[in-house]
Amino acid sequence: xxxxxLLLATLAVAVGVTGVFAAKVAAxxxxxxxxxxYRTGPYAPSGIPVANGFRDYYxxxxxxxxxxxxxxxxxxxxxxKYNTKLGVECYEKLKNKGSxxxxxxxxFSTGIxxxxxxxxxxxxxxILSMGYGRTAAADGRVFKWIFNFPTTYWSQAxxxxxxxxxxxxxxxxxxxxxxxxxxxxxxxxxxxxxxLKVLAKKYxxxxxxxxxxxxxxxQKATWLQxxxxxxxxxxxxxxxxxxxxAIKEAAAINYPMDHFVGNWWSGTDADVIPAGxxxxxxxxxxxxxxxxxxxxxxDIIKYIYGGDLAKAKENNIGEVLYNRTLVNAMFGIxxxxxxxxxxxxxxxxxxxxxxxxxxxxxxxxxxxxxGMEGFTKPIKVSCADHETMGPLRIQQWDGKKWSFISDxxxxxxxxxxxxxxKAAAAYAKEQNITPRAC
Amino acid sequence: xxxxxxxxxxxxxxxxDAPVFxxxxxxxxxxxxxxYSLVALGFVLIFKASGVFNFAQGAMVLFAALTLxxxxxxxxxxxxxxxxxxxxxxxxxxxxxxxxxxxxINQEGIILFMATIGLDFLLQGVGQIAWGSNxxxxxxxxxxxxxxxxxxxxxxxxxxxxxIAAVLVGVLAVxxxxxxxxxxxxxxxxxxxxxxxxxxxxxxxxxxxxxxxxIVALVAGIMWGAKSGVQFSLSLIALKSLPVLILGGFTSIxxxxxxxxxxxxxxxxAEIYWGPAFGGAIEGWFAYMLALVFLLFRPxxxxxxxxxxxx
Numbered sequence: 001x002x003x004x005x006l007l008l009a010t011l012a013v014a015v016g017v018t019g020v021f022a023a024k025v026a027a028x029x030x031x032x033x034x035x036x037x038y039r040t041g042p043y044a045p046s047g048i049p050v051a052n053g054f055r056d057y058y059x060x061x062x063x064x065x066x067x068x069x070x071x072x073x074x075x076x077x078x079x080x081k082y083n084t085k086l087g088v089e090c091y092e093k094l095k096n097k098g099s100x101x102x103x104x105x106x107x108f109s110t111g112i113x114x115x116x117x118x119x120x121x122x123x124x125x126x127i128l129s130m131g132y133g134r135t136a137a138a139d140g141r142v143f144k145w146i147f148n149f150p151t152t153y154w155s156q157a158x159x160x161x162x163x164x165x166x167x168x169x170x171x172x173x174x175x176x177x178x179x180x181x182x183x184x185x186x187x188x189x190x191x192x193x194x195x196l197k198v199l200a201k202k203y204x205x206x207x208x209x210x211x212x213x214x215x216x217x218x219q220k221a222t223w224l225q226x227x228x229x230x231x232x233x234x235x236x237x238x239x240x241x242x243x244x245x246a247i248k249e250a251a252a253i254n255y256p257m258d259h260f261v262g263n264w265w266s267g268t269d270a271d272v273i274p275a276g277x278x279x280x281x282x283x284x285x286x287x288x289x290x291x292x293x294x295x296x297x298x299d300i301i302k303y304i305y306g307g308d309l310a311k312a313k314e315n316n317i318g319e320v321l322y323n324r325t326l327v328n329a330m331f332g333i334x335x336x337x338x339x340x341x342x343x344x345x346x347x348x349x350x351x352x353x354x355x356x357x358x359x360x361x362x363x364x365x366x367x368x369x370x371g372m373e374g375f376t377k378p379i380k381v382s383c384a385d386h387e388t389m390g391p392l393r394i395q396q397w398d399g400k401k402w403s404f405i406s407d408x409x410x411x412x413x414x415x416x417x418x419x420x421x422k423a424a425a426a427y428a429k430e431q432n433i434t435p436r437a438c
Numbered sequence: 439x440x441x442x443x444x445x446x447x448x449x450x451x452x453x454x455d456a457p458v459f460x461x462x463x464x465x466x467x468x469x470x471x472x473x474y475s476l477v478a479l480g481f482v483l484i485f486k487a488s489g490v491f492n493f494a495q496g497a498m499v500l501f502a503a504l505t506l507x508x509x510x511x512x513x514x515x516x517x518x519x520x521x522x523x524x525x526x527x528x529x530x531x532x533x534x535x536x537x538x539x540x541x542x543i544n545q546e547g548i549i550l551f552m553a554t555i556g557l558d559f560l561l562q563g564v565g566q567i568a569w570g571s572n573x574x575x576x577x578x579x580x581x582x583x584x585x586x587x588x589x590x591x592x593x594x595x596x597x598x599x600x601x602i603a604a605v606l607v608g609v610l611a612v613x614x615x616x617x618x619x620x621x622x623x624x625x626x627x628x629x630x631x632x633x634x635x636x637x638x639x640x641x642x643x644x645x646x647x648x649x650x651x652x653i654v655a656l657v658a659g660i661m662w663g664a665k666s667g668v669q670f671s672l673s674l675i676a677l678k679s680l681p682v683l684i685l686g687g688f689t690s691i692x693x694x695x696x697x698x699x700x701x702x703x704x705x706x707x708a709e710i711y712w713g714p715a716f717g718g719a720i721e722g723w724f725a726y727m728l729a730l731v732f733l734l735f736r737p738x739x740x741x742x743x744x745x746x747x748x749x
Contacts (some may be wrong), residue, residue: 030529042671044571158668212721215671217662218473218678220466221709221721228459228564244573248665252584252593274667278582287443 030074031067031336031347033058036090036107041081041107042215043240045270049316050108051077053325056300056315061333063303063436068337069345070376074098082240087112095123100347102126104332104357110188113146118431120145125350126357128335130328131156131264131287135191138387139424141359142436147357149331150287150390153191154419155411156263157235159392160285161199162409163261164233174206180231182222182238182246184369185211189237192263195416196235202415216242223249236262243271251278258283261394268320272397280399287328287392288376290402292318295371296326320402327376335360336372338382377408383438387420449711457573463706469596470681471702474605477604477660478679478686478694480651485688486614487623487647488539489547489630493554496676497561498652502527503659508569508574514580520656527652535644543640544630562673571670576663599661603695606657610650610691616678623647627689663675681729687742696740701725 004103035054038047052432056425058073067073076097078090087109093104102343107113120127127146134304135154137146151159162311164179165171181196183189193209200207208229210288216238223246226234234255243266250260262271267284273283292301297317305312316322338350346357360381367373379388393409428435443600453460477499484492492498505526509519538553614620626633626643634640662672679698686697705721713720738744 040566040670042669042674044566045573045667045669048572073679077719101649209718211717213719213722215674216722217666217671217675218470220470221463221706221713224459224463224706225710227462228456241573241666243671245666251597253582253591274573274575274669276575413556 011123012156027069028065030072030098031103031348032101033073033075034091034094034097034102034105035075035077035089035331036080036094036105036109036112037077038080038082038108039077040079041083043082046240046265046268046321047108049268049270049319049321050325052315053322053330054106056304056317056322057326057329057333059304060296060300061305062259064299069340071340071345071347073333077254080109081110081395084109084111086360091116091119098347100349101125103348103350103353106130106328106332107133110134111186111193111319114187115144117146123350124354126354128328129190131324132188135182136420136423136427137305138385138389138420139435140382140384140386141438142424142428142433143386144436145354147381147386147438149360149381149388150377151392151411152387152389152416152420153237153263154195154416155190155387155413156285156392157192157195158199158412158416160235160261160263160411161196161203161205162363162412163394163406164205165203166406171203177205177230177233178231178237179205179210179233180208180210180226180229182210182212182226182234184216184237184242185213188239188265192235192237194419198415199412200362212238212242212246214242215240216245219245219249223253226250226255227253232259236260236266238262238266238271241333243268244274247272247275247279247282249277250282257281258396261285264324264329264392267395267397267402270319270321277399281396281398282422283394283396283405285392286320286395286402286404287390288323288393289374289404290318290320290323294375295373296375297371299371327372330370330372331362331379334362334366357381358386371372384438389416395429444715445712449569452711462590463589463710464703465592466596467703467706468595468699469600469702470706471698471700472600472684472695473658473661473698474675474678474701475695475698476603476606476654476661477596477683478698479610479674479691480654480658481676481679481683482688482691482694483610483647483651483685485626485627486691488550488644489627490539490550490554491547491555491688492651493551494558494674495624495651495655495679496673497565498517498527498530498655499659499662499675500668500673501530501561501565502652503576503663503672504565504569504574506656506660507663507668510576510578511574520578523656524604524653527656531645531648531652532586532652535641535647539644540641557672562670566670574663574668576660576668578660578664580664583670595664602657602661605694606654607691611653611700613650613692619643619646650718676725678725681725683739684729685739687739689743690739690741693741694740704728 038053039051080087080090102125106128110132113129133148135145135152137148138152146328160378165174197205197317212219212222233239262284264285272279301312335350335356336353338360343352363378378391389411391410393404394406396405397400480495484490506519506523509522580598584593622638622643662675682697682701685700688691705724708724709721
């Protein structure tokens, strides 16, 4: 009897020890990425495709490629409800997970990004705020740990004005044209205002700024002002329910929808579908394609959903925000891969991933290998330029799907970059940061 | 001097300069106010009959709309889905009475209020677990075309909502004033123990009033859901009805309507004529500011029962 007990105890210890050892070995070969998601709350319709996109891409990398150069990707979701305070709590909860801590963080909220910016150099965890967050962070000399490629709100605003000038028949035709910016009354919504003001002064168009309070369920006053003002073009920086209500209100006052251009957070399926037929003709900016016609989608359907397209669609495949997250997740994974090219095929620390982000060079050929040829544009990040000022296109909703109606439009670097450098210098002065020499 | 002009001269000159536009602003405010009143009515019904400020009214609006659209998405015809959702709201009233209210009879109002905060979280969670958090399109065939009358743009949907609200208020007013159940409801609101002493079945009354509030929440959910899609933010509409209640009075059905109209018109005029002076987006806080001013001078609201405390 005693011998039996001794044998069982020995076995238990052996299982425990080998289990711990195996877990450590597994952890040692894993790259942890925290996922700050919002599957509940007022912004859940936007948050769900984002969360599913990240989850599916990381899972695809593991199932299709066996991880990044053999290192498995692990991730954990934390619910933020798009609430800045909860977002910071999630970051604190997840930042030390995994064998090397968090590789990088994708806050997916401008508010959370602003709160994490001072933490990044302290925790040595880079932030990838892809196409959102603090625009001035594009200046890598000041914001060493923050990356906001492929483009920013300021670049986007300049590309929108360039699009309008083309439609109007030239820069000289902008003089006196009325343009309204309908924006979410938050740090995010206000981001485009400085650029639009500078461009209004430069080209003589008449700019009106109209703020809409959170959450934007009631906007009659805004659209009465639009009706009186009769702007020829409307640019919208909205989010969540604000977008669909705005589109519906625009349709109700018979505003020409092809002159109503949302920014890339105001051009998603969740924005147009609730507005029904009224949304037909509505346009928005985008830096990637919509729909499921790419190899990366085929791979996701094959490796994750076992060929079940209906199941994949239930999980938002092909929706604008899902596709955007595929691009976002791909940038993160490729940055880790770039870092491994220098530091070896093992789990990377945040500091090493930061190097990978700064040296990221995704060519057309690489996009093709990743199944994303033509899905988005190549990018090359540098020490000084964390944005790359990538081009964007205008997409239009036809009642069933989004289609591009413009070529790629390059932002106005000569206008935006000096503004970014000025804002970054002001931040550096305020925070007592000595800019790096790049 | 510039401030005086921006606040006290320019807005009035602007109004005088474009009277047709002013009329459109007022009408638009009236129609928006009606939509706020639809939500406020649910609060009033429960407060009037049980003295409970139901913090979960917004969540009830969301829950009702989610249930309706969830049934419709599963192929249930609109009329059957409406009946089914109404039945769910009545069942919910039974559960609330049995599980939440009955154990709290004769407790302080603040205790009941706290219980409704819990109910708010519960309904939001259950609704999203059962029907999902994705935005859902609600189309039950309400017309939505716009047309001009004398230069004023009107929308069929807004007019339809106003009509629905008017009918609802008429029915509820008759119910409360002219029926025995209505009188019993008012008695319960005044004093639980006294109502019980004269033989009013408190439990039944509570089930009835929570059921009616649930059906009012369904109507509000349909109107707001058809406007913006059915999604979580519907529950936040309740925040818009708080100033309406403060203005109209927590115990008055006509007060909820008049309060809604004042808030609706007030916030639109404030936003359009005074908004630019404050950088815009003032309609959200303007409604609360107006309510605060009312609280200072008439805490019971325009039509609320005068608060008399024996000392």
